[in-house]
Amino acid sequence: MTRLLPGLAALVFGLTLWQVVVWATGVPHFILPGPMRVASALRDNAALLGAQAGVTLANLAMGLTAGIALGMASALNLAMSPAARLLLRPLMVFAQAVPVFALAPIITLWLGYGAPSKVVMVALVTYFPVTSAFFDGLMRLPPDLDDLARQMQARPLRRLLLLQLPHALPALGSGLRLAAVQAPFAVIIAEWVGASKGLGHLMLLSNGRAQTDLMFAALILLAAISLCLFLAADRLARHWDR
Amino acid sequence: MTAPALHLTGDLCLGGRRLCPGLNLHCAAGTWTVLLGPSGVGKSSLARLIAGLPCPAHLTGGIAADDGMALAGRVTLMAQTDQLLPWADALANVTLGARLRGDRPDPDRALALLGRVGLEGHADRRPATLSGGQRQRLALARTLMEDRPIVVLDEPFSALDAATRATMQDLAAEVLQGCTVILITHDPLEAARLGTGAWLLDPTGATPLGLPATRAPRPVSDPATLAAQADLYRRLMTPDHAA
Known part of the structure; x- marks a missing residue:
């Protein structure tokens, strides 16, 4: 409870400041709606917002699962095989240099307005941080444990599973934290570029119709989703850090 | 297991430098x-x-x-650092060699060795919860386990x-x-x-x-x-x- 208190105080302070700005400047509510207005938009459109948030969450969950699973598999594969390292590492460095968000239009063109383009975008931005953090962790076995593995005549796969993998978990945790930060960006951009559902689509739509209060309501939901995602990743990472 | 004698001969060199020349050590x-x-x-x-x-x-x-x-x-080497796995308990640390080789570990022997080095009842403890002396005892038990x-x-x-x-x-x-x-x-x-x-x-x-x-x-x-x-x-x- 004592940990939550400062956060709560900051929230109240922020909301008050927001309301004061709206009152003091007298901006029209279609430019900047006050927190009360956004709250009532949240309440009045609960069903619509819930449905759109559900779509976005599903896209996020599928993309994260795919990106994390592929990223972990790639890192393990790279750690096991020097040939794979030789071949794939330069390719990965190059792929990482391409700004994934710039690919959103082409991915939408290829995969359409449905879920697949969103899932692929999220998987793409998740894949690289997970792969590179996990791979680094796997390759950085402390020298004294490497010595131990050598004199115990460890089999390579056993060495990977019993020494490298547990040692790489904190690094994987950092990768997951990064992925959790990036994934909501990816899903929203994909939904902006082309979608018929989802919070990103709703934001674009309500913005165009000057329903700024609805747009803010969607934004708040999105922020809440991002926060929960990050907290979940952070919790996992902390657990592995011990 | 009969232990052989060892014979070390020659100059110990690092790069072009001789650290310790003319060794002729009998162990x-x-x-x-x-x-x-x-x-x-x-x-x-x-x-x-x-x-x-x-x-x-x-x-x-x-x-x-x-x-x-x-x-x-x-040969097995026991180093200055205890080389214990922080995420594994004492028993898992002692049986590490067998597990790394893909052999079946022998927990009874491991427990007996833990007892022999004075760590009876500590099998489920993580290294971080042990004292410096206990950690070296655990490393010694792991060394003995390698036999x-x-x-x-x-x-x-x-x-x-x-x-x-x-x-x-x-x-x-x-x-x-x-x-x-x-x-x-x-x-x-x-x-x-x-x-x-x-x-x-x-x-x-x-x-x-x-x-x-x-x-x-x-x-x-x-x-x-x-x-x-x-x-x-x-x-x-x-x-x-x-x-």
């Missing part, structure tokens, strides 16, 4: 041989070479066992406080009976207590050291041991070693 079978010397003379390199671990230094002659068989798989005839100890007790170190020396001497042990140390008392044979390594080469003829481990209060310790100190502190 008698089933006894403790102490290699004493100042830092930087390549003691740890020698330990790694005997254990077959990668090492930037090399020995021009070689390391041979007197039974003519290869050393690979017959190798040749054991290299590279200053394994140097990070412990004096009393814990003396206890660990007694324990190691007891449980490693029958093994050919090479003890690397810079501690004259440790050398005087545990060595059957002993060599002083320095940049001019290796010199055999005289130790009491009594059985190791010699009591810390034994006058002959203390005299040997004083003599070793004197030899370590002569000007060419102080540099």
Whole structure:
């Protein structure tokens, strides 16, 4: 409870400041709606917002699962095989240099307005941080444990599973934290570029119709989703850090 | 498991530099041989070479066992750091070797060894919850679990406080009976207590050291041991070693 208190105080302070700005400047509510207005938009459109948030969450969950699973598999594969390292590492460095968000239009063109383009975008931005953090962790076995593995005549796969993998978990945790930060960006951009559902689509739509209060309501939901995602990743990472 | 004698010959070189020339060290079978010397003379390199671990230094002659068989798989090294897995409990740390080789671990033997090193009832403890002395006991149990005839100890007790170190020396001497042990140390008392044979390594080469003829481990209060310790100190502190 004592940990939550400062956060709560900051929230109240922020909301008050927001309301004061709206009152003091007298901006029209279609430019900047006050927190009360956004709250009532949240309440009045609960069903619509819930449905759109559900779509976005599903896209996020599928993309994260795919990106994390592929990223972990790639890192393990790279750690096991020097040939794979030789071949794939330069390719990965190059792929990482391409700004994934710039690919959103082409991915939408290829995969359409449905879920697949969103899932692929999220998987793409998740894949690289997970792969590179996990791979680094796997390759950085402390020298004294490497010595131990050598004199115990460890089999390579056993060495990977019993020494490298547990040692790489904190690094994987950092990768997951990064992925959790990036994934909501990816899903929203994909939904902006082309979608018929989802919070990103709703934001674009309500913005165009000057329903700024609805747009803010969607934004708040999105922020809440991002926060929960990050907290979940952070919790996992902390657990592995011990 | 009959422990062979070891013979180390040649110059210990690092790059083009000779760290310790003209080695001709005999480590008698089933006894403790102490290699004493100042830092930087390549003691740890020698330990790694005997254990077959990668090492930037090399020995021009070689390391041979007197039974003519290869050393690979017959040596285990106990290092200054305990090399324990922080995420695994004591039992899992002791059985690590078998698991890394893909063999079936023998938990009963591991538990017996934990008891032998005085860690009975600690099988499910993580290393972080153990004291420095207990962690070295655990590392010793892991070394015993490997059951190798040749054991290299590279200053394994140097990070412990004096009393814990003396206890660990007694324990190691007891449980490693029958093994050919090479003890690397810079501690004259440790050398005087545990060595059957002993060599002083320095940049001019290796010199055999005289130790009491009594059985190791010699009591810390034994006058002959203390005299040997004083003599070793004197030899370590002569000007060419102080540099």
